[in-house]
Amino acid sequence: MTGNMQVVISHVTKRFNSHTVLNDVSLTIEAGQTVALIGPSGAGKSTLLRSINGLNSFDEGEIRVGSHTLLPNRSHHACPGARQVRRVFGMIFQDFQLFPHLTALQNVMDAPRYVLGLSKADAEKRAMKLLDRVGLAAKAAAYPQELSGGQKQRVAIARAMAMEPRGLLCDEITSALDPELKNEVLSVLEDLKREGLTLILVTHEIGFARRAADRVVVLAEGRIIEDGPPHEVLDNPKAPRTRQFLSQILV
Amino acid sequence: MNIRLAWARGVFVAGAVALATMLTLPPAAAEAPTKSPPEKSPLRWGADSEGGAPYICKDPQDVNRYVGFEVDLAAALEKPLGRRIEFVQYDFKSLTAGVRRGDFDFAMNGVEDTPDRRKALRLSRPYYVYTLQLVARADEKRFDSLEACKKAGGVVGTLEDTAAERLLDQMGVEKKVYGSQVEPYRDLEIGRIDAVLLDLPIATYYAKPNEKLKFVGPARNPGYYVIAFRRDQEALAREVDKAIVELAKSGELQRIYEKWQIWNDEQKRLLDSGVSDFLTESGKQWNFARYFPLLLKGAVVTVELTFLSMLVAAILGLPIALMRLYGNWPMQLAATAYVEFFRGIPVLLLLFFLYYGLPVIAENFHWTIGLKLSPMTAAILGFGLNYAAYQAEIYRAGIASIPVGQWEAGASLGMTQLHTFRRIILPQAVRVILPPSTNDLVALFKDTSIVSIIAIEELTKEYQILAKSSLKYLEIGFVTAMLYLVMSVPLGYLSRYLERRWGKGR
Ligand SMILES: Nc1ncnc2c1ncn2[C@@H]1O[C@H](COP(=O)(O)OP(=O)(O)OP(=O)(O)O)[C@@H](O)[C@H]1O
Ligand SMILES: [Mg+2]
Numbered sequence: 001m002t003g004n005m006q007v008v009i010s011h012v013t014k015r016f017n018s019h020t021v022l023n024d025v026s027l028t029i030e031a032g033q034t035v036a037l038i039g040p041s042g043a044g045k046s047t048l049l050r051s052i053n054g055l056n057s058f059d060e061g062e063i064r065v066g067s068h069t070l071l072p073n074r075s076h077h078a079c080p081g082a083r084q085v086r087r088v089f090g091m092i093f094q095d096f097q098l099f100p101h102l103t104a105l106q107n108v109m110d111a112p113r114y115v116l117g118l119s120k121a122d123a124e125k126r127a128m129k130l131l132d133r134v135g136l137a138a139k140a141a142a143y144p145q146e147l148s149g150g151q152k153q154r155v156a157i158a159r160a161m162a163m164e165p166r167g168l169l170c171d172e173i174t175s176a177l178d179p180e181l182k183n184e185v186l187s188v189l190e191d192l193k194r195e196g197l198t199l200i201l202v203t204h205e206i207g208f209a210r211r212a213a214d215r216v217v218v219l220a221e222g223r224i225i226e227d228g229p230p231h232e233v234l235d236n237p238k239a240p241r242t243r244q245f246l247s248q249i250l251v
Numbered sequence: 252m253n254i255r256l257a258w259a260r261g262v263f264v265a266g267a268v269a270l271a272t273m274l275t276l277p278p279a280a281a282e283a284p285t286k287s288p289p290e291k292s293p294l295r296w297g298a299d300s301e302g303g304a305p306y307i308c309k310d311p312q313d314v315n316r317y318v319g320f321e322v323d324l325a326a327a328l329e330k331p332l333g334r335r336i337e338f339v340q341y342d343f344k345s346l347t348a349g350v351r352r353g354d355f356d357f358a359m360n361g362v363e364d365t366p367d368r369r370k371a372l373r374l375s376r377p378y379y380v381y382t383l384q385l386v387a388r389a390d391e392k393r394f395d396s397l398e399a400c401k402k403a404g405g406v407v408g409t410l411e412d413t414a415a416e417r418l419l420d421q422m423g424v425e426k427k428v429y430g431s432q433v434e435p436y437r438d439l440e441i442g443r444i445d446a447v448l449l450d451l452p453i454a455t456y457y458a459k460p461n462e463k464l465k466f467v468g469p470a471r472n473p474g475y476y477v478i479a480f481r482r483d484q485e486a487l488a489r490e491v492d493k494a495i496v497e498l499a500k501s502g503e504l505q506r507i508y509e510k511w512q513i514w515n516d517e518q519k520r521l522l523d524s525g526v527s528d529f530l531t532e533s534g535k536q537w538n539f540a541r542y543f544p545l546l547l548k549g550a551v552v553t554v555e556l557t558f559l560s561m562l563v564a565a566i567l568g569l570p571i572a573l574m575r576l577y578g579n580w581p582m583q584l585a586a587t588a589y590v591e592f593f594r595g596i597p598v599l600l601l602l603f604f605l606y607y608g609l610p611v612i613a614e615n616f617h618w619t620i621g622l623k624l625s626p627m628t629a630a631i632l633g634f635g636l637n638y639a640a641y642q643a644e645i646y647r648a649g650i651a652s653i654p655v656g657q658w659e660a661g662a663s664l665g666m667t668q669l670h671t672f673r674r675i676i677l678p679q680a681v682r683v684i685l686p687p688s689t690n691d692l693v694a695l696f697k698d699t700s701i702v703s704i705i706a707i708e709e710l711t712k713e714y715q716i717l718a719k720s721s722l723k724y725l726e727i728g729f730v731t732a733m734l735y736l737v738m739s740v741p742l743g744y745l746s747r748y749l750e751r752r753w754g755k756g757r
Binding site for chain 1: 654659662664665666667670674675679682
């Protein structure tokens, strides 16, 4: 089972009008791996991550997630096969995107209830267990606007986990948080990593990447310029572009 | 220079000159007599030329001129009075109010002699005896008199605030009241009503030439047309009284009435006998207890109309908004065209079309369905179609205001687009949509006051009728305004409350 839950990105190219955002990107990620995707602003990190979730289309190449394949599609919206891929990978957004008209509990139980077809009681049980796991059982009845940023992001993780995905795609999920709130979210991620989930993280938390990632991938101007274990890429980068980037964010 | 451009500019200049000429030329200028000496300032004569034949109406041969027996009468009066008479266009229903306000010197437009008017105005001696003529469809067999028509349960159309309307009220005949004299006969012809009771001159002009209609029984309940002055215009009124007598003596009046085919024995008697005041109409005493229930009845119609129209608009608006947001291009085009069209045309025009226009179309194309909408249906449909355009735009803005991130969050959880829309987007959009929708409801509530043109007696119409029969414009106007406010102010508060609660930040 784990063996065929690989993510294989081959020769993916993505253009916005004439601007090439991803340029012949190929990358294979094994099941259970934790990958930190870093790189300068505008490099195409978000675009790559969203492509894996079918949230944006691409122009050339293909993406395989387990047994599902995403193919190039000219339209900017729905990719065929996207719904199956989304059952394998959940997505966490920088700005949480909780549903403001629903309580924390309802946010988490809505998709299991109506997409997976669980009974109300089962969906609620699953949601409460997940809220408990991210330390927010007490906040089940709270609405998003009554939660702190860190709490919101933990609800968002519980919400994605409620669909029982094999992995999570996280796009700068701590960037909007105060430093003391970042850790509560990052420790939840470490917990999920221990459970064997595949994590693909776009992040600027170099410390966290060094501690938790199995692998660091550097993207610049739409190309992968460096790929290896954290200590190699972060402490001893080969590409001058990587060095330049790291020196900028480590000041 | 581009030839077509030059041509277009030429047309534009010509048009502008024509327009300027029309604007600067007073309508009666073409009417200006050549014989009377223009030393004194002209007298201003108020009347309504809209659908006003044979009294006064626009000359079909020359729209800058007016024709009618009252136009001839005014021209004839100029000589004995030694002054020019200038026509002032004024809404028929407000004529007596206009005299009192001093918008013109006198009203002469089939103004009936009534006790109320005698109290409030200085009335001249009569210049014409009107009688009331019942008209029915040519194939009518159920009745041969007004009494029989009542027994048969017939609905009789008439004009607002006239002796004919008062007679129908007195007899308890079911009536339908119109604002101008063309529509009742039209509605009679297509079967919306069963008969029309109006002054003989009107019937002579509009119904007699129409072979689909016939006169029923003899004309009845005679009364006088008089010229109305302000009470402080006694001197002028006396001069006019004298002039009328002179015109009667000289045979000029008879000549005019014969020309318009409204001469009859009654007129002969009037002109022979001089004047007496035998008017017997009972003056009604309108107090609060009398008129308030009628206003309340109108208010109920207003509320009913508002909420039903809003319901139509609210339901119809959603598919239009969705087509505009998510449809393919022909759908977007259609939805945009709908919104622009219904926002761009006046509701009044739409109501006229639905009520009077549709039956004509159905008739012309020989459709089996008559498309004869009841006034209430036409009004609800008209306002519904119109406000659906506004609602659609409110929905569109509301739905578009929800960030795409919400759509993506739904999608990434495996929800379909429809599911995301129903459970995630719409509930949030409703909070954005509700406050402006409530505002729209208040606007609609007040807009409904124009439906009197298709014979619905809602609050404003009820006010007009009551104010005119009682002359208590101020008092009843105040009570009517209070009724509107009592209903619209809470709605306004609701709108602001919703805005505070949901409007900003989430
Ligand atoms: N919808 C879009 N239309 C046009 N251009 C876009 C769109 N989305 C992204 N881009 C462009 O694609 C490029 C890559 O964007 P992307 O968001 O993937 O970068 P990123 O690596 O995530 O940057 P950041 O670290 O700032 O988030 C940028 O130049 C951006 O301007
Ligand atoms: Mg990004």
